[in-house]
């Protein structure tokens with residue numbers, strides 16, 4: 001029987017012509033297509049500006065840099081995320097402080113509030129699996145405290161909270177890595193409504209140059225290329241379709257898996273919309289199989305699945321013993337790390353595929 005992969009990348013047909021066009025033009029580095037990609041990204045995020053960079057980790061790093069985050073400063077973030085979030089904070093020389101997650105797998109606003117101290121310079125919620133954090137509350141917290149928001153929107157292309165798109169609440173950091181909802185292979189974006197910050201990020205991205213050899217600030221080479229933009233543009237144009245397909249797949253799986261003992265299905269919090277980067281279930285103690293058994297049997301049945309993430313982000317020696325990682329009690333994140341399993345939800349799934357995912361999960365959990 002055909003395997004159903006957890007991840008599948010299929011580019012729109014028009015991608016091939018656009019890439020060939022760039023190759024023929026002989027201008028392979030940052031050019032007009034990067035500008036076009038940025039235009040499309042402002043539409044996605046509902047933001048005034050978008051700055052394309054070479055990857056999502058760079059996007060986070062650039063956002064923190066432009067806010068002046070550096071040594072001695074603290075950034076409040078999620079303990080349940082990919083290492084890139086933490087690496088970006090540590091890379092700036094700042095200290096990471098953690099706010100435990102809620103049912104939505106994202107930082108609880110109350111926990112973020114509790115984690116704020118005198119040195120807190122940024123709030124960095126992660127829109128995990130494509131569902132936005134509670135940005136209405138987190139925005140209110142940002143306004144009350146005067147601390148700016150950097151959104152880790154690496155997984156949340158097109159998702160929204162309180163009627164606003166992710167990436168519009170502060171500095172929005174998107175990844176365009178090969179397995180993300182929209183991809184350029186490697187790539188990233190920072191979105192913002194702030195003219196001055198946008199201008200500064202464009203200068204920092206390009207060696208700190210205003211014009212040719214006019215250095216304004218020590219900068220970086222964080223540029224994306226037109227070759228990469230050509231891969232991404234057709235997907236950005238089809239974002240609505242891609243988004244709707246993922247949502248339809250998620251809805252079909254949820255309907256099929258309703259009511260299984262010990263299984264918690266992913267919900268969408270009121271007022272939020274979900275980009276379904278991952279469809280993540282929880283296998284709890286009362287399920288008929290352990291998570292380990294579940295993963296083994298799903299794989300044997302030919303349905304790909306994965307654990308994002310097997311541990312709290314700092315639960316590795318290199319982070320636990322790091323002087324700028326402030327570990328704390330995060331019981332919700334700890335429990336989630338032992339229970340989560342992501343099932344295929346990508347746009348290439350057919351109706352037969354989602355039906356098979358449902359029947360295999362039911363079979364494995366004996367439900």
Ligand SMILES: *Cc1c(COP(=O)(O)O)cnc(C)c1O
Pocket residue numbers: 055056057058081082084085126152154155175176177186187188
């Ligand atoms: C992918 C990802 C990143 C980093 O993006 P890259 O483009 O791989 O550098 C950051 N945060 C989260 C939550 C991610 O999933």
